[in-house]
Amino acid sequence: MSAEYELFYWPLAGRGEFIRLIFEEAGVPFKETTLKDYTFSTDLKAGKAGFPGFAPPVLRKGDFQLSQTPIICKYLGKQFGMYPETEEDEWHAEQVNATIHDFLAEGWLIVCIASLHFITARIVFHAKCFTEGYHSQKKETQPYVDWFIKERLSKWLQMLEVTLKANKDGQGFVVGDKLTYLDLALLHVLRSAKSQFAEAFDANQDIPLLKAFLERMSARPKLAAYFKSDRCGPFVGDSMM
Template sequence: MHQPYPVLHQDVNLIQKDLSGMSGSDEGWTLVYWDVCPGRAEFLRLLFEEAGVLYTEVNDRDIIIKDVIKGEGGLYPHFAPPVIKKGKFSLSQTHVASRYLAGKFGLLPIDEEEAAHAEQVNLTCHDYIAEGRLAFHGIYPTGPYATQKETTQPYIDRFLESRLPRWLQYFERLLKSKDDGKGFVVGKSLSYADLGLLHVLRATEAQFPAAWEAEDVPALKAFKKRIEARPKLAAYLTSSRCQPFSGDSMM
């Protein structure tokens, strides 16, 4: 009934009016998010794609407002998307959902200390993308960028001048702390921390191409190319399923 990817923006409301019907134990994964940009859901898409796990994406605004925002869909209560769902289980908060899927898909380090470091890095990636986004919404954090372009420009300039370099230099130092920056963030194999870092680096390059080009972070740039070249990720990133960044807040 529900067609998994590779269909981009599967409009599930064409075949049902809410998420409640997607509760059978044999159902696959569903990812619920707005269809306007990659946004926070991209952290989760990269996990599905790298793991080769099929998923259906629900982007219908009416369904999201009714079932997630207003909580009328019988789901565990959520504040906002993205939400992942399988059978009767649903989960939000992107970092929490990322870590959960990583455990399911073999992308969570087994070693306890490495798992803790992976969580540290992933949360840092979320802090970075959140700060970058906020610069574009400095006057009204939940309002659209289009309504505050002039007034929030000083916040963007400050982020670009002083904060973005600090973030990138930290990530560069992080990578070079082991294997001379030629390996993975944690341990000897790819984890969800690598995918989180890939996402924020792609967002940085898309939003601030000149700054990304000028910043002296050779290990980061090589890491980005190396992870993007992984077969399943390369197929996704070059497909029509991969949405372009919106260009107005690293989302």
């Protein structure tokens, strides 16, 4: 069966991984087109190949084109029956989906609203020179990484712990009684946080439900097989991407 869906993304886990996990868990084949330069992004913004979008990842099915990761996840969740069953759960899913993507963005994006002392990940990881890679400025960047770990990481994780606990005391899924796209989003952001901040994540004693959730979700047969496969790429190691 040829893949109906095509995912355009960079050769890294990043935001694309939220989408890959949905395909993997659903057992739906998809074609992945790895981006090498910004041409696609420019064409996408101009709406040259379909509905104008923002930035990769981009999902295409025929002439239907969609960007914005949380929206793509919601769309695929609905397509593949991984969607909340009540209206209240649907709205709670929206809320948590937005929180997860705020967390990831803070771990990467470039937003500095000095008056609010709000520092984002690009600054966290690129303190000396914004355009140089993280690895060439690790030492200069470390205080910001330490700040992020101390002041922000545990807050995001605690919020997600409380959220998970709110449904069935944290023993099942994020909302309702069955797996939704949101569980896969939570799984990915936890894998991402653990990968980048392994020591702080492992040492955190206040997130037992998240840790158990991470283990339980990672052991689902299709996901476990994916994580062991060549299809699953590594995290780049310079942010939560």
